[in-house]
Amino acid sequence: DAGITQSPRHKVTETGTPVTLRCHQTENHRYMYWYRQDPGHGLRLIHYSYGVKDTDKGEVSDGYSVSRSKTEDFLLTLESATSSQTSVYFCAISADRFEGHEQFFGPGTRLTVL
Amino acid sequence: KQEVTQIPAALSVPEGENLVLNCSFTDSAIYNLQWFRQDPGKGLTSLLLIQSSQREQTSGRLNASLDKSSGRSTLYIAASQPGDSATYLCAATNDYKLSFGAGTTVTVRA
Numbered sequence: 202d203a204g205i206t207q208s209p210r211h212k213v214t215e216t217g218t219p220v221t222l223r224c225h226q227t228e229n230h231r232y233m234y235w236y237r238q239d240p241g242h243g244l245r246l247i248h249y250s251y252g253v254k255d256t257d258k259g260e261v262s263d264g265y266s267v268s269r270s271k272t273e274d275f276l277l278t279l280e281s282a283t284s285s286q287t288s289v290y291f292c293a294i295s296a297d298r299f300e301g302h303e304q305f306f307g308p309g310t311r312l313t314v315l
Numbered sequence: 316k317q318e319v320t321q322i323p324a325a326l327s328v329p330e331g332e333n334l335v336l337n338c339s340f341t342d343s344a345i346y347n348l349q350w351f352r353q354d355p356g357k358g359l360t361s362l363l364l365i366q367s368s369q370r371e372q373t374s375g376r377l378n379a380s381l382d383k384s385s386g387r388s389t390l391y392i393a394a395s396q397p398g399d400s401a402t403y404l405c406a407a408t409n410d411y412k413l414s415f416g417a418g419t420t421v422t423v424r425a
Contacts, residue, residue: 232411244359244404244415251411259412291358298411300346300366306359 204228205307207292213313220279222310224292226272233275234293234304235259235267244291250275251298282314317342317409321416329424334392336419338405343383347408350379350390352401353418359404363390395423 204227214220224233235247236259246259248267256267264286266278279286292307318341328334338348345367351359365372365381365388372379376393392399402420406413 234413243417244406244413246412249411293413298346298408300368301364302347303349303361303364304406304408304413305361306351308358 205292205294205305207290207307207310209310210308211311213315214282215315216283217281220282220312220314222277222290222292222312224275224277224307226275226292226294228294228296228305229272230294230296231272232295232298232304233269234295235265235275235277236291236293237261237288238291238309239288247277247290282312284314286312287314288312317345317407317412317414319405319407319414319416321403321405321419323419324417325420325422327422327424328395330395330397332395332423334390334395334399334421334423336390336392336403336405336421338388338390338416340386340388340407340414342407342409343386345383345407345409348379348381348388349406349408349413350377350388351404351406353404354401362403395421397423397425399423 234249236244245261250256250269290310293304295304348365350362363372363379378391402418404418406415
């Protein structure tokens, strides 16, 4: 299994509070991604990173920010959590974005915003 | 925008039967087609990756085919077992982005 950990694994928070999720990898892969998974919507990309300090938006980036100060860590921040951000969040990594490079997924973080 | 569709949404078969899972995509300019397995409450496990230049990929009882021109991929699971019960997701890679289908939930009855 690819060395990807996510923390916390479960979190319950209240509307309006800031929340930071962490993804840590031991594979030294260049690309890191944050997805959310919701019933009826499947998996959708929030943000991705193509190197240290290099990030870009995915299809559902509103309300989220990211940072990557080290190759191994990719942080997802909800500046002011809303109930619509209740979801399961997955981090993924890949060595590159081209043909032949798989994306590997972490175990997920279940976030509940009350 | 890439749209990925998986049919059927659910499938129930007796143990030993072969499984056929279908995936279609609208944009054929893909780098890869990746198949995943997801157990309830768990993360995604990568099963197979087919590069755009390949027609199929095999791993044990699993075989996946890719036809870019028609925008289709099929996952075959031979001699199904109860342990194969899970949701199977396909995802197409365009540039950096994976676009996922909604999945096929498989139940293998003992």
